[in-house]
Amino acid sequence: MNIILLGAPGSGKGTQAALLSEKFNLQHISTGELCRKEVSKGTTLGSKLADIMKAGQLIPDILIIDILKQHLLESSKSNKGFIFDGFPRTISQAKDLDNMLADLKLTVEHVIQINVDKNYIVSRLSSRTSCAQCGHVYNDKTNPTLVSGVCDKCGSKEFIHRQDDNEEIILKRLDVYSTLTAPLIPYYQGMGKLHQIDGNTDVETVSNRIENLLNADKVSPKSASV
Numbered sequence: 001m002n003i004i005l006l007g008a009p010g011s012g013k014g015t016q017a018a019l020l021s022e023k024f025n026l027q028h029i030s031t032g033e034l035c036r037k038e039v040s041k042g043t044t045l046g047s048k049l050a051d052i053m054k055a056g057q058l059i060p061d062i063l064i065i066d067i068l069k070q071h072l073l074e075s076s077k078s079n080k081g082f083i084f085d086g087f088p089r090t091i092s093q094a095k096d097l098d099n100m101l102a103d104l105k106l107t108v109e110h111v112i113q114i115n116v117d118k119n120y121i122v123s124r125l126s127s128r129t130s131c132a133q134c135g136h137v138y139n140d141k142t143n144p145t146l147v148s149g150v151c152d153k154c155g156s157k158e159f160i161h162r163q164d165d166n167e168e169i170i171l172k173r174l175d176v177y178s179t180l181t182a183p184l185i186p187y188y189q190g191m192g193k194l195h196q197i198d199g200n201t202d203v204e205t206v207s208n209r210i211e212n213l214l215n216a217d218k219v220s221p222k223s224a225s226v
């Protein structure tokens with residue numbers, strides 16, 4: 001079973017991908033992580049990527065597709081399905097991905113979109129802090145420290161509120177995200193692969209919703225609930 005997870009920054013997509021990969025024994029593929037790994041390997045491609053990232057530019061789609069392809073070829077022996085987290089983000093990436101997967105005789109069965117209200121994301125992200133000492137990440141609303149104002153891990157009393165976590169920047173990021181990804185919805189809907197999940201609740205409930213959906217689909221693989 002191969003899956004794409006779609007969701008705005010702050011939708012909890014990364015967390016859900018990690019949970020799904022455990023529950024269904026799937027390989028969690030984050031393109032950001034693959035790129036960083038390539039850089040650390042010091043390959044020709046890796047140093048090219050490092051230059052692009054240092055310049056603060058976006059990595060061209062063609063390079064990301066190449067990296068993904070190589071990764072899938074190397075890991076195809078493991079015979080595990082995969083979850084794409086954070087890719088594709090645009091319609092052209094989605095088409096490139098489909099072509100590349102077709103080359104490898106692979107296909108994506110399910111595209112799961114986690115829908116979360118803007119207000120919910122803003123309140124979730126803007127209440128995120130990290131320990132100034134050890135970097136552990138907390139959330140005043142969903143994942144607070146055990147003792148107020150004291151890091152559970154190292155006891156430090158200093159916390160950092162990330163600059164890019166303020167409301168205005170979050171809203172801008174969400175706008176960019178929805179503009180880019182909007183065309184993906186009819187694209188995958190047309191293939192009968194899209195599932196929409198209400199993500200305006202806690203991590204466990206959302207995870208159970210996704211699990212139920214995938215389990216139901218195992219029984220009747222033809223049904224594509226939207």
Ligand SMILES: [Zn+2]
Nearest residue numbers: 131134151154
């Ligand atoms: Zn700490």
